[in-house]
Amino acid sequence: MSTGPPAPGIPPWQQYLLAVVRGEHRGAGPALIRALLGGAAAGYRAALESYLLCCRLGLLAVARAGVPVVSVGNLTVGGTGKTSAVMAIARQLAGAGLAPGVLSRGYGGGQGGIVSDGKQVLMPAAQSGDEPWLLAGQLPGVPVVVGKDRRRSAALAVGLGARSLVLDDGFQYWRLHKDLEVVLVDALNPFDNGRVLPAGLLREPIGHLYRAHAVWVTHADLVPEAVRGRIAQTVRQVQPALEVGFTWHQPQRLHTFGAGETLEPGTLAGRRVLALSSIGNPLAFERTLQGLGAQPVPARFPDHHRYRPTDLEAVAAQAGQVGAELVVTTEKDAVRLPAWPGPLPLWVLGVEMMSLAGGPPLLSEGLLGSMR
Numbered sequence: 001m002s003t004g005p006p007a008p009g010i011p012p013w014q015q016y017l018l019a020v021v022r023g024e025h026r027g028a029g030p031a032l033i034r035a036l037l038g039g040a041a042a043g044y045r046a047a048l049e050s051y052l053l054c055c056r057l058g059l060l061a062v063a064r065a066g067v068p069v070v071s072v073g074n075l076t077v078g079g080t081g082k083t084s085a086v087m088a089i090a091r092q093l094a095g096a097g098l099a100p101g102v103l104s105r106g107y108g109g110g111q112g113g114i115v116s117d118g119k120q121v122l123m124p125a126a127q128s129g130d131e132p133w134l135l136a137g138q139l140p141g142v143p144v145v146v147g148k149d150r151r152r153s154a155a156l157a158v159g160l161g162a163r164s165l166v167l168d169d170g171f172q173y174w175r176l177h178k179d180l181e182v183v184l185v186d187a188l189n190p191f192d193n194g195r196v197l198p199a200g201l202l203r204e205p206i207g208h209l210y211r212a213h214a215v216w217v218t219h220a221d222l223v224p225e226a227v228r229g230r231i232a233q234t235v236r237q238v239q240p241a242l243e244v245g246f247t248w249h250q251p252q253r254l255h256t257f258g259a260g261e262t263l264e265p266g267t268l269a270g271r272r273v274l275a276l277s278s279i280g281n282p283l284a285f286e287r288t289l290q291g292l293g294a295q296p297v298p299a300r301f302p303d304h305h306r307y308r309p310t311d312l313e314a315v316a317a318q319a320g321q322v323g324a325e326l327v328v329t330t331e332k333d334a335v336r337l338p339a340w341p342g343p344l345p346l347w348v349l350g351v352e353m354m355s356l357a358g359g360p361p362l363l364s365e366g367l368l369g370s371m372r
């Protein structure tokens with residue numbers, strides 16, 4: 001299976017290393033780098049397996065939240081659409097009367113705390129991180145708690161009335177018992193080169209999907225059906241009975257930055273736009289814009305980049321140089337933007353995860369029933 005495009009949204013030196021481990025650079029220097037990274041990857045995998053064994057043997061304490069926990073995670077480094085998946089699952093749990101709370105690690109550390117108590121947002125985005133802040137805004141009535149220690153976060157959320165929990169980015173978090181594991185696989189680069197960090201982008205070997213209850217293949221609309229079939233085949237070689245769903249990110253909202261004027265996403269059709277992003281998978285964002293009929297020109301920054309006024313001045317200059325009519329960014333990026341210098345307008349596109357079969361992606365009745 002093709003490893004897909006180089007992982008965008010990360011610094012150039014990391015891009016170079018990825019190209020080296022994929023065999024795109026030849027010679028003695030790249031060969032030495034591959035050997036060193038391969039050795040480091042073997043050490044990483046041995047440490048990972050040892051840690052998991054300790055958890056299975058009960059040598060490391062695994063806390064229970066006292067309520068059902070659904071984990072949303074992935075195998076690879078980079079953006080697979082976890083925020084949208086967390087949102088979809090939280091809404092399904094709420095509809096089933098399970099009163100969810102969301103637990104997020106946040107980004108960049110910090111002490112953590114309550115982002116939303118389910119009634120109001122209590123923490124600024126600069127403190128909580130862009131993704132938890134977005135979840136708090138999009139999930140009224142759902143407590144959102146951020147912090148490295150998800151056991152403590154779980155206790156806080158339950159104290160706020162949560163009767164179930166959604167653990168954001170939880171596949172590699174083993175100190176909290178999880179009732180369901182939902183793993184996201186990005187159709188654009190599902191398993192990279194098949195090797196674990198730092199020789200590839202896998203956080204865990206593909207075989208660790210044995211722990212999953214469901215796999216959602218995200219951005220599935222951006223690849224041919226044959227590619228989707230090969231991904232599903234790879235997954236089911238690990239666990240034949242594993243539920244596999246295919247999702248896409250449907251444009252739902254378009255509004256002007258700051259002023260908040262609402263527009264139809266179809267307004268972008270036929271327009272040359274500068275696609276501004278600092279997310280894990282900017283390629284998916286750019287292809288979404290293409291799907292709306294726009295002509296995007298990439299303006300990529302590293303994932304979770306904290307924009308400075310000088311960054312936006314450079315972006316505005318680039319937009320003029322490439323003949324763009326306007327600049328479009330993601331909702332995650334908009335949270336981190338300072339004042340927009342113009343003169344071209346800046347629009348913000350919001351998406352939601354949907355099943356290719358129609359409607360939002362859902363946990364099956366069997367999996368949902370196992371939580372009750």
